[in-house]
Amino acid sequence: MKNEWPLWEIFIRSKSGLSHKHVGSLHATDAEMALENARDLYTRRNEGVSLWVVESKHITASDPNDSDPLFEPAKDKIYRHPTFYNVPDEVTHM
Amino acid sequence: MKNYLLQLADNALILGHRLGEWCGHAPEMELDIALTNIALDLTGQARSLYQRVAELEGIGPDGTSKTEDDYAYLRDAWEFRNTLLVEQPNGDFAHTIVRQFIFDTYNYYMCRALTQSKDEWLAGFAVKSLKEITYQLRFSSEWMQRLGDGTEVSHAKMQAAIEELWTYSGELTTPNEMEKEMASKGIGVDLTNIKREVDIKMTEILAASNLTAPADTWMQTGGKDGKHSEHMGFILAEMQFLQRAYPGQEW
Amino acid sequence: MTSLNLEALFQSKIDEETKIEPKDWMPDAYRKTLIRQISQHAHSEIVGMLPEGNWITRAPSLRRKLILLAKVQDEAGHGLYLYSAAETLGANRDDLVQQLLSGKAKYSSIFNYPTLNWADIGAIGWLVDGAAIMNQVMLTRTSYGPYARAMVRICKEESFHQRQGYEIMIAMAKGSPEQKAMAQDAINRWWWPSLMMFGPKDAESSHSDQALKWKIKRKTNDELRQQFVDVTVPQAEYLGLTVPDPDLRWNEEKGSYDFGEIDWEEFWSVVKGNGPCNKQRLQARNKAYEDGAWVREAASAHAAKKEQRKLEPQLATKAA
Secondary structure (H helix, E strand, O other): OOOOOOEEEEEEEOOOOOOOEEEEEEEOOOHHHHHHHHHHHHOOOOOOOEEEEEEHHHOOOOOHHHHHHHHHHHOOOHHHOHHHOOOOOOOOOO | OHHHHHHHHHHHHHHHHHHHOOOOOOOOHHHHHHHHHHHHHHHHHHHHHHHHHHHHHOEOOOOOEOOHHHHHHOOOHHHOOOOHHHHOOOOOHHHHHHHHHHHHHHHHHHHHHHOOOOOHHHHHHHHHHHHHHHHHHHHHHHHHHHHHOOOHHHHHHHHHHHHHHHHHOHHHHOOOHHHHHHHHOOOOOOHHHHHHHHHHHHHHHHHHOOOOOOOOOOOOOOHHHOOOOOHHHHHHHHHOHHHHHOOOOOO | OOHHHHHHHHHHHHHOOOOEOOOOOOOHHHHHHHHHHHHHHHHHHHHHHHHHHOOHHHOOOHHHHHHHHHHHHHHHHHHHHHHHHHHOOOOOHHHHHHHHHOOOOOOOHHHHOOOOOOHHHHHHHHHHHHHHHHHHHHHOOOOEHHHHHHHHHHHHHHHHHHHHHHHHHHHHHOOOHHHHHHHHHHHHHHHHHHHHOOOOOHHHOOOHHHHHHOOOOOOOHHHHHHHHHHHHHHHHHHHOOOOOOOOOEEEOOOOEEEOOOOOHHHHHHHHHHHOOOHHHHHHHHHHHHHHHHHHHHHHHHHHHHHHHHHHHHHHHHHHO
């Protein structure tokens, strides 16, 4: 009989001051079990100080086919970067 | 003092040994990891305690001092002071969870009380172990509920496991002479004090798990005084095999 | 875009070392090859728990017992990292596990050999994990992102496995005559199966060329095998143990060892299911799966009940 536990995505904050980072997935029946399984599977060597678990079905990912319309337009907006602007060398602290 | 520490150590060692038997055979791979983690915690606790006993024992008349392994591998069953509960076989997963839950509930309140011990080393040991034991109690309590209040099949298996193992629950909170003495010195825990808390927690989780403790159960005792069940000899035969067959070697 | 263009684009990404990620277009055969390879690798980790787990209750000291528990636990962890990587390709873990249990999927043949004395635990860490690491280090640079990331994690954890194994071998090889005999017995039995872990000879390996082109693999079986022999023989010499290969000798000219021919008949026989423990390993995994079915079902049922109970008060309020 097929009775697979749902898939969860796991995110770990490796130390205070850093954001949570995706590390992989695992199976669990509910959020509590997902947290415990994540603790045992992904933090056996002191890898984290905080965990997020999200059931995989709740994640919406962008489609690689949309990469161009989504991300290309940002590439030529060089005026968003500080190096776009000329400031005389003698002006400091800027 | 030494015997008191040995009793704590033996409980941890033998239960850790039983959990180690699951490794590679658990109902789900995530559970292999979880049970092994508990086995690691318990075996680690046993090690600290044996090391402390060796330290207290100091250098013997033959000029050598004992090691942690001397206690684990070179004593016979009657010298082990663990409770009968922890040496019971794994059975099905229901037995393992019920055994774990009964032990964890006792162990949690026991360890919490030990943080107040007048013995500084023991209090420090308890502070460290309490973190592990708190997690263990959470783990087994959740699984009590998942399986007790899961399917009809799981409920029946859990209830059967409780009926079978309940007879070993009383020994945990029934003090023997040595424990009474240690409690009176403020080093050990007065088991009559924690019994109430243990009972309340058990009742709460059993109710949440839709399970019932059998009424009027005869409580088996003896493990703490070295009178074990027949399982103990087999555990030691397996665990001690190499140390007994090839004495005095480094491994 | 036509599939031909897609395929060209895909290959150019591979050629310029851009990792392929789960939702990127990939040829069906690439996906299938990866699922097969990653799941076989995952199965190997899980089945690999059995021969070593066999000695947990007999570990000769508390220190060794803790190490072995942690190591076998890591293997379960590695299995899960890998199943997780396979699932990013659209595979379903339970389907993959079913293929293992039915005997349809393969796993590393090495785990079909028995662990007979305590030195086997040392030999597995030293030789088997040593051989595995050769392969795994290569795979940290594999072209599929989630697989490469899983391998980075695994390699980091795996390095303690080999060292603890070698430490056991040192203790045994420098110990009593009985211990030394155990150590020699272990290397006698594990040496050749370890060399077999790298797979058939390049000339006979059916999947090799395409896997190299797609940079799933980055070295050939024979290259890895040679690398393993070259680093391991001096380690055996340090232990004072004899490698069971009369043809083994240093070849000054090519700067590496020449070694004897693998018994390919044995290799194929074990692959086909006739190794000393093929049946026992599969039986053990099937038993764990079947005995655990009620536990997995109960946990699911309980989670559903809990979810229902969360909803009920809301429904009741709405009704009122």
